[in-house]
Amino acid sequence: MNLSISLEHYLLLSSILFFIGLYGVIVRKNLLMLFFATEIMLNAVNIGLVAISNYYGDLTGQMFAFFIIAIAASEVAIGLGLLVIWFKRHNTVDLDSLQSMKG
Amino acid sequence: MNFDINLNINISNFIDTSTLLYIALFSPIVGSLIAGIYGASPKRIGIGIIVSSLIFLSFLASAGLFLHLYFGGSIVNVRMMDWISAGDLSVPFGFVADQVSVTMMLVVTLVSTIVHIYSIGYMEKDKGFNRFFSYLSAFVFSMMFLVMSDNFLGLFIGWEGVGLCSWLLIGFWYERESATWAANEAFIMNRIADLGMLIGIFLIYWHFGTLQYDEVFAKVNSIPVDIISMIAIFLFIGAMGKSAQFPLHTWLADAMEGPTPVSALIHAATMVTAGVYLVIRANEIFALVPEVGYFIASLGAFVALFAATMALVNRDIKRVIAYSTLSQLGYMFVAGGLGAYWIALFHLVTHAFFKALLFLGAGNVMHAMEDELNIMKMGGLRKVMLGTALLMLIASVALSGIYPFAGFFSKDKILEVAFDTHNYILWGTLWLTAGLTAFYSFRIVMLVFFGSARYKDFGIHPHEAHGFMLWAMTPLAVLAIVAGLFEHQFIDFVTKILPVYNFSEGIHEIIGQLVMVTTAIAVTGITIAVLSNMFKEGLFTNTFKSNFIYKLLDNQYYIPKIYDEVFSKPYRELSELFWKSVDLKIVDATVDGIANCILSTGENTRGMQSGNLSIMLRLMVIGITVLLISAILYSYADSILTLLQGVLN
């Protein structure tokens, strides 16, 4: 029995986490929860990238993960700002209340 | 009788022959344009006089050309200008005055002049007086174009031109539904035949490389016979339309809706003989294919009898004469088909004289009877209109073929040819037809001019036509009597370019008997007609009228009805079907269907764009899934295919 951890293990974990995040995005209606789920998905991708980087001895994967973290941070900053404004105006953070785009 | 004139006139000393030719051709169109300018204005008698004198000028020019040729002048051939030239095709406006065309020109202009003068009287009360003369002169121009052209396409110009004028003139009284219907019928039926004519011209062009008569006829022996017979057949189809041969004959009887001078000029003397003219003109083509010629002769004989039977029972004076024209055209085609071209031309000439005379006489009767055409309502008119009666009697005798009238010479020659070529069935048919012809001619004469004055019951007060109209008809009457006597001069003249028909040795011995037999049946026909009408009104009793044959003949063998049922109605219904079912419901609906498909896709999917984020997210996931599936399918396409093949095998 080969007990060493291979790339596939990491990728599998990454996929599972990604779909936990996807599930959250689809099922939850609270915008805050949506943000959380998005973070999960981003992190899932990061795991995959870092794992590949490690197993192939290439730094590019880590570079990507690095930039993804930067983007995630910006997204949270802006997104939360918008969310706060929205909450102030409508007193709700429910996704279905965002109907102003309906044609 | 020998009228050999020893006056050797050289006409070209006085005037240039090509100028004469242009005068003959173009003076009618000048007249037509002058009359056309005043087309919509009220009647001006001057127009009629000017136009008639221009036609007379044309006649004089034609006569000049005739004299020029008669006294040994050379054939006049002018090339006015190029018309169509593209690729290797080059067609000029070229005109030729040779013995055949000059004969035709003479006949056309002579009859035209008389008809024009006659029309001044006949149309005097018509509000379309000027228009009538414009059309009539345009017709003369087209007819001259037809006979004078030196190539097939020029002939076709005239051919279509006379068709157009015939359409205008049949439908001259355009407010009458029947007249315009007949006009359209004539035009369209002629067009069907013109299709054949055009195909013949196409064939000539692609096989001879030219459309000039002389060049075509020079090459005619180097072309395979099957091509020649195709050309002959297609040209004859064209001739069948213009000359109203079966099965394209129905328009001629309906064309009697036009004014009577038109019937005399177009539908008796000139236009309908254009088909015969074509066969004579293209004799070098037809002579090479005797089988086609035999077919033409058989059809001609059939039409001769067929039309004569219809003439027996008809009660419309003009229609009877129209059927008789059909019948006589059949005679001409018999002669043409059997290779006796000069005889065909000869009969054409004599027929033009007496048939025009007959029609003009009928016109007088019609006028007198206030446009009543039914001969059963006439009778005893000789008392009121003796002149007309006399003229019509002359014409009828000539038509019946009684010696020494013109019809005798030409018709008898045709019978002799049929006998001589051992086509005894044709001869028998024509012989029988001669009897029928005599009968129906005199039936009209008797019913119209003799017997009791039935018109009084209908409150009609007949009157004789203007004197000048009768005088105008007189030259025709004279010619109907004497034209046959010039037979030898005619032969000498036209056989300079037409092949001579040589009778076999044996025929000379029995020719006397043949003449006797023919004359006998003609006289018998006349006698029956006269006797039967002397004692009672009409030969056909009421019991006879319920007879099947009588009904068949009276309804023109039901052919117009059959055409209506088989061609006209299905064509109209098919057109409606094409438009409403095919074009709108299939072709267009397909296009609209594609558009609607796209539109409904949009309509159905616009629910997606509800602005609801959670729905959009779900759709996004569906999209991702689809893309993933296709990515997998793509990367494993090969293995999936092999797997599928394994399963299927």
Place this chain on the structure above:
Amino acid sequence: MNHILTILIFFPALAGLMGFLVDKKSIKPYVVSITLIELFISLYLWYGFNSAEIGMQFVEQANLIEAFGVQYLIGIDGISLFLVILSTFMTLIGVVSISDDTEDLRELLLTILFLEMTMVGVFVVLDAILFYLFWELSLVPMLYIIGAWGGNKRVYASIKFFLYTFTGSIIMLVGMLYMAYLYYQASGTWSFSLLEWYRLQLPLDYQIWLFVAFFLGLAIKVPMFPFHTWLPYAHGQAPTVGSVILAAVLLKMGTYGFIRLSLPLYPDATVYFLTPIAILSLIMIIYTAMVAYAQKDLKQLVAYSSISHMGVIILGIFALNPEGITGSIFLMISHGIVSGALFLLVGVIYDRRHTKMIDEFGGLASVMPRYALIFGIMAMASVGLPLTIGFVGEFLSLVGFYKYSHIMGIIATGTVVVGAIYMLSAYKRTFFGKVVNSENSKLSDLNLREYLTLIPLTILVIVLGIYPKPILKPVDESVKAIISLMHQKAVTEEAKKIIPNIKIGEEARK
């Protein structure tokens, strides 16, 4: 005059822009004089044209997008010369025919000026991209004319017109791009110049695909059966001037495209598709003539008759011999004049009675004799009576096509019968008989404006019918050049056999 063609293209458009400054009362004289000047420029072109010279004349060239070889390349030969003159002439006639009390007169007139630019452009450019550009641009003013000044269903008609033809030309654009790519592969440089493309010899299978792509674009424009259904709607709804220009010029773009693009670029594919196209044209001739016979609307009848005649033009083109192609080009011109005149004539009674239904009329010959006369002349020209303009082209096209096939030639010649049937029956129902409808009894005959438009057309119909040589000769020379190019380019035996080997220029004179 080195830039006469450039002036010819852009003068109407520039004048149209200036037209916005002209005040409303004098706009019509302004536009009429502009189109008149344009006509004179195009006639001057004819004067300066040397019909003995082979190849393009008045050529102008400038690079537009050098990297892809897109050029401003214009020039004319005998074929385009007369189509240019036809465009400028019919535009003038169309402009004169517009009555002064039309709504938004200024906009209509200026739209027509822009349309004129695109029409002239299509006929003179020799660069595929530019051709496509003008081709598509011509849709816009026409869409506007139908959509803004049309009848009740004008929006449907104009959108159908636009989308239908646009779909076709998009496919043609794809073909053009692929053709340019093939040219790039063969020569190593990009070029969209048709003159360069002419030199490219392609294998048959490439030709087939490209031919189909071009065919769809061109056939929809012509419009060939079964792509014709946009035309009756467009004509039925368009204002008179729109119908006149549409029938007289815009449809000719399709047939011109066949001669300029399909034939010389893909001679083998042309021969390969000859029979199917001939059959489509035959259906088009007979079928649409029968549909025309069933019409109740006079304008629709003329529209369907247009389609039927375009079938003869297509047949003439695909006869692939000088008689046929020269005839079809002449028929394009004659059809332009005759159908333009017929639409004008329908417009005349529509102006008076506001209906085009044949059943509403009858007996007009006694009320409007001069109108009936001109209509009769045009009807006869449409039927193809000798000594009118319609006969020359029809005869040459049919005689040319007859060489290709005996049976199909006979069916095609059936056009003389079916054409006569619908035209005469329509004429009879409209003009003959008694005046039944009392509204018709007081109609006025033609007025001055209508005479001004119809008389020149009538004169042309007769004069060119009697003396077509000035047009036939230059056209014939150019057609021979195209056919000889096709013969040289052809790669298959069959094509070499069907396309005649014609000697042109110096060779022919020897």
Place this chain on the structure above:
Amino acid sequence: MFEMIAFYTFAFLIIASFIVVVTSNNALYSMSALASGMILISGLFFLLNADFLGVVQLIVYTGAVIALYAFAMIFFDTTKNLIEVNSKKIIFLLISFSTILLVFIMTAPIKSEAVTALHPIHQGVGNTQDIGIVLFTKYLVPFELAAVMLLVAMIGGILMAGKKMDMLVANEEIQEATK
């Protein structure tokens, strides 16, 4: 052996805490579980020899992002449970189906041996040093862009959540109400 135990422990804990994140009805619970998941992920990074990234993960996510969420939650009413109506089976189907698909995809084609390192990891040099060299040579421009982006995001965040913005919004609402 150590690696295996560490991986499975981390993996189990991460999955567990993230499931809590997406299923919990209480936002506070969710946030706490998220924070724990982030910390655990940094553990995985250390395991994968990505020391620098592990540190960044700890600082940025647990330090900055979670702190931001925590501040943001002050604005919302977090005490009440989130009530959501959502019970569409198709979603579960979709999710499970695409999970399988993705796993399938992720695990299959990456096995290729043809991958060559563009920026190989140097043995004997520290991970931070290695990253630094690549980051400030090849990825200098993206790095600077990321910096600008963060700055913009910071300013944006401050502006939007700031008091004046609040006033502005209030003013607009008043204006709308008075119309």
